[in-house]
Amino acid sequence: MENMLVDIKNWIVPMEMEAICFTADDVVKEKVIPQAADFKKMPYRDSADMSFYNSGPNIGERLLRKPFESNGSLETGVHLHWSLPFVLTHAKVDEDAENPELSFPKAPNRWLVCRRIENDLKYWLVESDLLFEEQQKGTNVTIPVEEWKGNGKPYRHLGRVRELGDVTDDSGSIPRFDLTAVGYGEPTFSAIYTNCQGVFGMHDSLEGVTDHETIKGYTVIGWYHNSDSGTAFVDVNDLRLAVEKSALVEDDQDEDTVSEVKLENLLYQGTVLFKSDTDGDMQSSDLIAEEVKVGVGNTSAEAMSAITGADDVDGEHVLNLFGSNSYHVLNDQDGEREANKLIHKEGFSSINGGVIWEIKQEEGTDEDSFVVADDIERKLIALNTAQQEHDKLAQEIEHYRAQLFADWYKYLLARYLPNYAPEKIDLNAVMDFMDQQVESLKTKALNETALKNKVAQLKRDFKDSLNGTKLELNESEAPRFWQAQNPVIAIELKENLKEGSQQTAGSLKAREVDGTGTVELDKLEFIARPFTPQRKKIFSKLIRDFDSITPDTDFGEFKPNYASWTSNAFSPVLLDWKMMYHAIKKIEGDDQRDRTANYEANFFLKNYQLRAKEEDAVLRNDIPETIAEFYSGSIILTESAGRQHQQSLEEHFGNESGFTSPLVLSQAMSGFNDALLMAKEVLQVDVNDTMAANELSELFSNTEIRNAIGDYNDTSPMPFSYFSPIRCGALSIAGLRLIDTFGRIRELNATEVNWSKGILAKEKKKWLSQLELQSGDSNTAPKVPIRPRITQPARLLFRWLTDRAVNNSIGTLIKSPIQGWIVPNFLDRSLEIYNPEGEFLYTIRSNENGRKLIKVNEETSFDDSGDHSNLDTWVKHLLATRDRTYLNKFLSTINQSLQNINPAIRSQYQELASLIGRPLALTRASFELELHGALAINQSWDSFKIDIDKSTPDERDNSDLFRVEFPIRLGDVAQESDGLVGYFLESKNGKAVYTTFYSQSVENDGGGFARAKPEDLKLKIGSSFTLTMLVDPMAKVTATMGILPSKSIEIPSALFTNALHNMEVRFQMNPIMTFPNMLNSADSSSQGDDETPFYLPLPGNPELSSKWTWQKPNEEISQVEDSTPFEAVIPDYVEFTEGFLKLKL
Incomplete structure (x- = not known):
C-alpha cells in the first residue's frame, strides 16, 4: 500500500519548560554568559552614507563568546525557557535531494505565553521569526544578513514579544527568518536562554505585581503561523518520538499508510507551576565552587570507566569493556585481544576514504568457480587507479581551499589589525600569493573534472566488457581514514550541585484535546492563523486546563506535562574547558622560531616504543619540561555515557547487575585536535570583507577569494600557537566551568581528575605510584602523558x-x-x-x-x-x-x-x-x-612569510x-x-x-x-x-x-581452495620392507585393473585413507589401501622397495 498523508488534528506535542526568578541580589551575584554570537559587532561600510562602523576584520572571533567569558546579565523578574522536543533538535539528511545535506525541521514561529497570578491570566505573544533593523523590547538575538550587499546593517534583530492586548496584525509586512532549532547555525541556539530570549524564551518583569500576590505558573503554546501546508511536513517516524503511534492514525486508516503530518496540525505546549510554599521567596541559593568527580579518556566509555573504577585499574578495564560494547567478542577466538582492539579503535573517528570498484559474481554463482580473465583484471586496475587519483585530488582540493581561507583570514588581520601581524608582512605580496593559490585551485579543479570524466568512461567501457559473463561491477567504500578522537571529559555531579529543584511530571506523549468549552482570548484569531473554529476550541481547552491544573488534577491517561518550581534549579548544558598541553616537540608559532626545531626521522622511535601484545605505543622516558600551551573550548554536555554503561550491564547481567549509573555528563573536547594544528574550531562568518574600501579590494575578497574557498571556512588560524601535527606529550586540566540553560555558571574544582588507562602513554598503576611519590602543590593538576597520534586523519x-x-x-x-x-x-x-x-x-x-x-x-x-x-x-x-x-x-x-x-x-x-x-x-x-588531503602546515606568521617568499x-x-x-x-x-x-x-x-x-x-x-x-x-x-x-x-x-x-x-578462500585440492604431500619411503601379499593383491578380481593397489598400514584418520597413493620412481601411481594386521607367521622371504607415499590434501 502506498504511503498516504493523513490529516491529524487536535494533538499537542509536549515540551519541557523551565523558569528562574531573579532578584536584585541575584543580578549582582549571578555570573551569566553573554549570547553565543553578537552580530551587532560586525564591521561594515554602509554604501549609503559611506561611513565605517565597528572598524576591523570581519571574522567570527570578534563576534563570539569566548570560553570562560561571563559578562552577560539577566534582569530582575521571571525568565522562562522552553526546550524544543527531540524531533526538532536533531538534523536529518534528505537522501532524495540532489545534494544531500543535514537539515533541521522547521521550528514553531509563534508562541502564546500565559501567566496565572491568583485568579488572573495575562497573555504575551512571542513572534519568533520576525526580523527587525532595531532591537525589540524583550529580545536579544541578532542574525547576519544573507548575501549582504553593503546597504545598511549586515545584521538584523530576531523576534518580538508583545502583550496580547497590544497586538495588531502587522506581521505580513515584516521580513521573516526560516527558523530552526539552531537559528543562524549555532548548536546551542535554542538550548540556552541567553541565545534565544524573545525566540524560545521570555522575560516577565513582574511589572505591577505586588509582594502579596502569588504566581501560580506559566504555560506556553506554540504553533506554525502561516506555514506552507503544502510543503511543510514533519516525518511521522520522527514525530513518533514525541507522539504515541496510535495517535497518528484515523480510525479507518492503516497506520502503515501514515507518512507525514502537516505542520499546521501540530501544537506544542510546556507548563511550569509554582508551588504555594514559594510565595514571596524568589531567592537563589548561594553559589559554591563544587568538587566533582572528573574523568578523561579517549571515549565517553573510557572517561566514565575512569570515574567509576578510579581506585581499581582492572575494574576500570572491565567497565570499559561493557561501556564500549566490546565485551561481546570475549568468547570469540583471541577474544581478549580482539576486545582491546575494538576499544583502541573506538578512540578514532572514521572519515570516508573514497570509492573502490569491485567485481562480484552474480547471485547464485558458485564461489569456487570465480575466474576472471586477464583483460578484465587490467581494466579493473585501470578504473580503480583513475578513481583513486580522482579521490586523492578531491581531498587535496578541500585541503587547499581550507588553507586559502586561513591565509585570507591572516590577510584581514594584517590589513585591519596591523599591531597583530609583524611589520614585515607585505599586503601586496600576500594578495599576489593568494592569487597564485586561486590559480592553482582552478588548475586542480580542471584536473579533477578530467579525472571524473575519465572514471565515467572507464566505468562504461568496463561494464561493456562484462557482457556475457556472470560478473557484475559494484561500487564499494575504499579504506577509511582515521582521526584520533578529541579527549572526552566526563563529570559526575553531586546532588548538592543542583540548587533548587524543578521536577517534570505528567505524560511526555502527545494527548488528544476535547475541544468543548471556551476561554475568551482577545485577538486570538489572527495570532493563530489559520484559526479555524476547531483550533479556537483547542486553545481554549489548553488555557482552561492550565487555569485549573494542580499536581492532583485527574486528566486521565494523558496528564499534561508540567514542571514544579520550588527554587531556581541548575541544569547543566555547556562546559567551558581549559587544557594545558606540554608538547614533547615544541615548534613555536612566532617569528623567533628556530628552524632546526623541525622533526627528525627518529623523533617517534626515540620517544615511544610499540611493545608486543599492545595496541598502542608507550612512552620511553618522562615528558621533558616545556612551557605549556593553553587551549580552551566550550562543549555541549550529554548523559549518554552513564546510560550506555547501565544498558550494557543490563544486557549482559540482566536487571540484577546492581550497577546504577550516577548522573554523569560527558562530551568530547571538540577543537583540541584543530588547536594542535594551529586552527580554531569556532563559528565562522561568510567570506566577506565588509570593510572593503574600493572596488579592487571588494573584487579580490568578495568574489575571487570567496568563490575559491567555497564552504571550506570551518576553522580559523592561530598564528601564535604551537604546531603539533603529531599529538604527543602531556595534558593537564587548567579549568572547568559548567553553564546551565539560563547561562548561569558554576566553577568546578579540577585538581582531582581520573585519567583512563587507555589515554595514558604509561602503565597506569606505575604512573599512579609515581604521582604518589611526587611532592609539590596538591592544587596543581598533574601532567598526564597521552598516547601518541597523528593529528590529521590518516x-x-x-x-x-x-x-x-x-x-x-x-x-x-x-x-x-x-x-x-x-x-x-x-x-x-x-x-x-x-x-x-x-x-x-x-x-x-x-x-x-x-x-x-x-x-x-x-x-x-x-x-x-x-x-x-x-x-x-x-x-x-x-x-x-x-x-x-x-x-x-x-x-x-x-x-x-x-x-x-x-x-x-x-x-x-x-x-x-x-x-x-x-x-x-x-x-x-x-x-x-x-x-587525508595534504600535509598540515605551520600557520605562524614566520612560516607564512617564508611561504610567500618562496611563491610555491x-x-x-x-x-x-x-x-x-x-x-x-x-x-x-x-x-x-x-x-x-x-x-x-x-x-x-x-x-x-x-x-x-x-x-x-x-x-x-x-x-x-x-x-x-x-x-x-x-x-x-x-x-x-x-x-x-x-x-x-x-x-x-x-x-x-x-x-x-x-x-x-x-x-578469500575462493582464491586458493582449488590449489589446496590439487596438493599432494610426499613422504619418501626408502626402503620399505614388505611381505609379498602387501605388494600385489592375490584377489583375482583385481587382475586386469589399470592400477594395482598397494597395501600398507596407514597412519592418521581413517577418513583420509582414500587420499593416500604410492609411487615408485619413474612408475605409475598406485592407490594405497589399508592392509590387514600382520599374522604371527614369518614368511619365507620379504621384498624391499622404495618410493613415495603421497597424501592428497
Whole structure:
C-alpha cells in the first residue's frame, strides 16, 4: 500500500519548560554568559552614507563568546525557557535531494505565553521569526544578513514579544527568518536562554505585581503561523518520538499508510507551576565552587570507566569493556585481544576514504568457480587507479581551499589589525600569493573534472566488457581514514550541585484535546492563523486546563506535562574547558622560531616504543619540561555515557547487575585536535570583507577569494600557537566551568581528575605510584602523558600484491596473491615446493654432508618469467647460499610459528601437523601511510612569510613531518587467528632481499634469521614499501602501528581452495620392507585393473585413507589401501622397495 498523508488534528506535542526568578541580589551575584554570537559587532561600510562602523576584520572571533567569558546579565523578574522536543533538535539528511545535506525541521514561529497570578491570566505573544533593523523590547538575538550587499546593517534583530492586548496584525509586512532549532547555525541556539530570549524564551518583569500576590505558573503554546501546508511536513517516524503511534492514525486508516503530518496540525505546549510554599521567596541559593568527580579518556566509555573504577585499574578495564560494547567478542577466538582492539579503535573517528570498484559474481554463482580473465583484471586496475587519483585530488582540493581561507583570514588581520601581524608582512605580496593559490585551485579543479570524466568512461567501457559473463561491477567504500578522537571529559555531579529543584511530571506523549468549552482570548484569531473554529476550541481547552491544573488534577491517561518550581534549579548544558598541553616537540608559532626545531626521522622511535601484545605505543622516558600551551573550548554536555554503561550491564547481567549509573555528563573536547594544528574550531562568518574600501579590494575578497574557498571556512588560524601535527606529550586540566540553560555558571574544582588507562602513554598503576611519590602543590593538576597520534586523519593501506608487472596495490582482489606454496616436512626435514596452482614442483633438502641444499624429485618445470617468479628466486637463493643448519632453523621457526597459529577455519590436514606443516603461501603485500588531503602546515606568521617568499603555494612549511618514521608490528604471535610465519624485506624496486628471514618465532638472531621487531618496519607519511611474506592462507595477517587502528587482511578462500585440492604431500619411503601379499593383491578380481593397489598400514584418520597413493620412481601411481594386521607367521622371504607415499590434501 502506498504511503498516504493523513490529516491529524487536535494533538499537542509536549515540551519541557523551565523558569528562574531573579532578584536584585541575584543580578549582582549571578555570573551569566553573554549570547553565543553578537552580530551587532560586525564591521561594515554602509554604501549609503559611506561611513565605517565597528572598524576591523570581519571574522567570527570578534563576534563570539569566548570560553570562560561571563559578562552577560539577566534582569530582575521571571525568565522562562522552553526546550524544543527531540524531533526538532536533531538534523536529518534528505537522501532524495540532489545534494544531500543535514537539515533541521522547521521550528514553531509563534508562541502564546500565559501567566496565572491568583485568579488572573495575562497573555504575551512571542513572534519568533520576525526580523527587525532595531532591537525589540524583550529580545536579544541578532542574525547576519544573507548575501549582504553593503546597504545598511549586515545584521538584523530576531523576534518580538508583545502583550496580547497590544497586538495588531502587522506581521505580513515584516521580513521573516526560516527558523530552526539552531537559528543562524549555532548548536546551542535554542538550548540556552541567553541565545534565544524573545525566540524560545521570555522575560516577565513582574511589572505591577505586588509582594502579596502569588504566581501560580506559566504555560506556553506554540504553533506554525502561516506555514506552507503544502510543503511543510514533519516525518511521522520522527514525530513518533514525541507522539504515541496510535495517535497518528484515523480510525479507518492503516497506520502503515501514515507518512507525514502537516505542520499546521501540530501544537506544542510546556507548563511550569509554582508551588504555594514559594510565595514571596524568589531567592537563589548561594553559589559554591563544587568538587566533582572528573574523568578523561579517549571515549565517553573510557572517561566514565575512569570515574567509576578510579581506585581499581582492572575494574576500570572491565567497565570499559561493557561501556564500549566490546565485551561481546570475549568468547570469540583471541577474544581478549580482539576486545582491546575494538576499544583502541573506538578512540578514532572514521572519515570516508573514497570509492573502490569491485567485481562480484552474480547471485547464485558458485564461489569456487570465480575466474576472471586477464583483460578484465587490467581494466579493473585501470578504473580503480583513475578513481583513486580522482579521490586523492578531491581531498587535496578541500585541503587547499581550507588553507586559502586561513591565509585570507591572516590577510584581514594584517590589513585591519596591523599591531597583530609583524611589520614585515607585505599586503601586496600576500594578495599576489593568494592569487597564485586561486590559480592553482582552478588548475586542480580542471584536473579533477578530467579525472571524473575519465572514471565515467572507464566505468562504461568496463561494464561493456562484462557482457556475457556472470560478473557484475559494484561500487564499494575504499579504506577509511582515521582521526584520533578529541579527549572526552566526563563529570559526575553531586546532588548538592543542583540548587533548587524543578521536577517534570505528567505524560511526555502527545494527548488528544476535547475541544468543548471556551476561554475568551482577545485577538486570538489572527495570532493563530489559520484559526479555524476547531483550533479556537483547542486553545481554549489548553488555557482552561492550565487555569485549573494542580499536581492532583485527574486528566486521565494523558496528564499534561508540567514542571514544579520550588527554587531556581541548575541544569547543566555547556562546559567551558581549559587544557594545558606540554608538547614533547615544541615548534613555536612566532617569528623567533628556530628552524632546526623541525622533526627528525627518529623523533617517534626515540620517544615511544610499540611493545608486543599492545595496541598502542608507550612512552620511553618522562615528558621533558616545556612551557605549556593553553587551549580552551566550550562543549555541549550529554548523559549518554552513564546510560550506555547501565544498558550494557543490563544486557549482559540482566536487571540484577546492581550497577546504577550516577548522573554523569560527558562530551568530547571538540577543537583540541584543530588547536594542535594551529586552527580554531569556532563559528565562522561568510567570506566577506565588509570593510572593503574600493572596488579592487571588494573584487579580490568578495568574489575571487570567496568563490575559491567555497564552504571550506570551518576553522580559523592561530598564528601564535604551537604546531603539533603529531599529538604527543602531556595534558593537564587548567579549568572547568559548567553553564546551565539560563547561562548561569558554576566553577568546578579540577585538581582531582581520573585519567583512563587507555589515554595514558604509561602503565597506569606505575604512573599512579609515581604521582604518589611526587611532592609539590596538591592544587596543581598533574601532567598526564597521552598516547601518541597523528593529528590529521590518516590511514594505513595494507594490501596484497597480485602482479609484479603492474604493481596491483589498488586494494580489490580478484586474482590470488599467492606466489607459490611451501609445505614443511618435519619428518624428512625438507621443504615441499608447489606452484601457485598447487602442483608439486620439487623437494628441497640438504645434501649428504649438509653443506648445501639441493633440489630433488623435480617433476614439473617452472617458468620463472611468469607472474609468480618470487618463489623460484627464493629457491635459487636457498640453493646458492644456504646449508642444513639454515634449513633446520627455518623448519624450527616455521614449526614454532605454527604452534601459535590456529585459524578458526580448520583444515583437513590439521591432524598431520606433527609430521608435516600446513601448506604455507608465499605472498607479497604493500604498505603505505597516507593522509587525508595534504600535509598540515605551520600557520605562524614566520612560516607564512617564508611561504610567500618562496611563491610555491603547494609547497608550504610543514616542519618536516614527512621525515618522521613510524614503526609497524607485523603479525602477532600471541594471536591464534594471525597467520604470519615471517617475512623478507624487499628493495625499492620490489625485489625481495632474502638475506634475512624475520619472524617473531626466531629464538636467536643470526645465520640469516632475525626476531621481528616493530623497528624493523618503518613508514613515513606518503611513503610505501613492499614485503614478501610466508603466511597460513586460512588466517588473517595484522599490521599494528598504535597511532592508527590495527589493519588486518586475509585471502578469500575462493582464491586458493582449488590449489589446496590439487596438493599432494610426499613422504619418501626408502626402503620399505614388505611381505609379498602387501605388494600385489592375490584377489583375482583385481587382475586386469589399470592400477594395482598397494597395501600398507596407514597412519592418521581413517577418513583420509582414500587420499593416500604410492609411487615408485619413474612408475605409475598406485592407490594405497589399508592392509590387514600382520599374522604371527614369518614368511619365507620379504621384498624391499622404495618410493613415495603421497597424501592428497
